[in-house]
Amino acid sequence: MxxxxxxxxxxxxxxxxxxxxxxxxxxxxxxxxxxxxxxxxxxxxxxxxxxxxxxxxxxxxxxxxxxxxxxxxxxxxxxxxxxxxxxxxxxxxxxxxxQSESPLPFEVNKDRLNVNLDTMLDHRVLSLRNQQEQVTFKVQSVLAGAFRDYLTGQGFMQIFTPKIVAAGAEGGANVFSIEYFEQKAYLAQSPQFYKQMMVGAGYERVFEIAPVYRAEEHNTSRHLNEYTSLDLEMGFIASEEELMNLEEDMLRYMLQAVRVNCREELKIIKVEVPEIGSIPRLTVAEAQQILQEQYGKSSPKGDLDPEGERLICHYFEEKENSAFVFLTRYPREIRPMYAMPAADNAEETASFDLLFKGLEITTGGQRIHNHKQLIESIKGRGMNPESFSNYTDVFKYGMPPHGGLAIGLERLTSKLLDQTNVRLSSAFPRDRHRLTP
Missing domain, CATH: 2.40.50.140 (Nucleic acid-binding proteins)
Structure with missing residues (x-):
């Protein structure tokens, strides 16, 4: 020694x-x-x-x-x-x-691992030694650091909120329940309630980088049951447009940080980081119309399915050379109870998604800040307001107009690096069937 x-x-x-x-x-x-x-x-x-x-x-x-x-x-x-x-x-x-045991489960020193995804994940620590795999997590680290640096520069404060909660922020059944001494608790789907509480506590601008949990039985290349969420919330906004403006500028800053700090890594994987100009913005209804007219593609009510997301991104990639697209004005029925109704149409919300290379990476929007309106919205979803009293009571005592957004870090990383599966951007992914290593 x-x-x-x-x-x-x-x-x-x-x-x-x-x-x-x-x-x-x-x-x-x-x-x-x-x-x-x-x-x-x-x-x-x-x-x-x-x-x-x-x-x-x-x-x-x-x-x-x-x-x-x-x-x-x-x-x-x-x-x-x-x-x-x-x-x-x-x-x-x-x-x-x-001394390492020999032979290894697979060759680590190849430029690209020539193994299937399950083998790679079963021997995750070994696969993470591969240079190309390490690029992913260097880029991801830079993205998260730039998110923090940008928001700190804009007067935001980093917060740390509970991941064991009494109720899900989104409602519905896609929560993991756990035994918490003599009562039932859940793993947090989102820091949404706590972000809003911190805005209401007078901090005005807050952000968090933390895991969130979704008990969705998906088993696709785009879903994880535990992922890292880049969350922010800000008070005293006039509309959701401010949030989209902020995200546009923030992503520009984050991608520039990757270009500067990961120059050699990007050469290894032969990936070019896209430039961000003015990101196209259109309503969901407008997107559905484009899909129908250009591709003969029908869409579910008030939303786009995965194929529709890919096609609309392809359309704007060719039309405006933009890898990003904002979709706005989602119907109230498919948005959470805290989503603010649009000023000119109560059936729509002042909310948006951001698509990147055919995949949703962000959900955001303005929130309801009036206590009475929030209670009515909860009731309108068939839920009991008493179940959310620790959250809703905050709105009795002066909550400013506010809104926020959340970016899935693994999805952003995966699409930026042109990966075929979001699991490749998680060091130790948790999905429908994987709980180890």
Whole structure:
């Protein structure tokens, strides 16, 4: 242990080797690749920053190593034109900190994992070591960080709300129930009630990055039962247009952060981040009309089905070169009880969805802020207002006009990287059949 601690104190990352020519350094990481060439072996070591080639000669070239073993190497850095990156390390000593079992369930060091999704997820930690898989979560981290940075710059405060709740925010049956001592509780579908409460508590602008839970029995490439929601709520708005303006500017900021901070990662997966101009905005009814006229596509009442979402995005990709589309004015009957009725049509709501490359990634809108109106809306859904009294009582004491939105982080990441399944953007996905690892 003493030897390991001494090594750790002087560790150099793979990405820093180019600054250490002529120096004796210590590297630590995973064995990414081994190539034997007579009495010489070329060892590629991988750490969180990248990969560097090490040259093993003499006794070190004969050392038994398996892929993905954890090693510590000491050696001298030299310039080498033929080496990846132009530098390599001439090994002077090598210690195996933890030998990996062999053979591996699949080859981790390929550019792209050549395994089916279930195998990848069954061995999730191993698959996450793949460089292409790591790109996903670097991009996702940057997206979440940029979401936070942008909103903080706009006067928002980050909040942290309960995930064990007494009632679902959306109503309906798609909640996970749990035993909570002597009573029944649920996993939160959304921080919706608490976001609104914090606005009403005088904080005005709040956001949260946290998991939410949906007990929906979907088993599709677009659904997860636990996902990360990027939520915000803001007070003193005039209409839902302010929210769409905010999201448009926020997404522009987030995608620019990905371009700047993930330049090398985007090259690995050969993905271009779309530019955001003015995102098209149209009502659901207008979208349905376009689908009917352009594609002969009928739609469910007041909404678009998955095929309709893909087609309307395709239409605006070709027409306006926009990967994003706002859909507005959803009917009251398919929106939650807190959705504000539209000012000019009480049967519609001041709400919207944002579609990205054919998939809904955002739901948002203005909320009801009048206590009496909110109670009537709850009753109109056939629900008992008493069940929501801890939420509705807040509206008795001065709630400003307000609204907000929520972005599914995994969906945003998945579509941005052109992935075929949203599970690929979840480190440890939870779906209809997967509860491990």
């Amino acid at each position: 003493e030897n390991y601690q001494k090594q750790s104190a002087y560790r150099v990352m793979c990405s820093e080797v180019n600054r250490c020519v002529g120096q004796r350094i210590n590297l630590q990481g995973w064995v990414h690749r081994i190539r034997q060439l007579g009495k010489i072996a070329f060892l590629h070591i991988r750490d969180r920053s990248g990969i560097i080639q090490c040259v093993l000669e003499g006794e070190w070239a004969q050392k038994s190593l398996s892929l993905e073993s954890v090693v510590a190497v000491k050696g001298e850095v030299v310039a080498a034109e033929k080496s990846p990156g132009g530098f390599e390390v001439i090994v002077q000593s090598l210690e195996v900190l933890n």
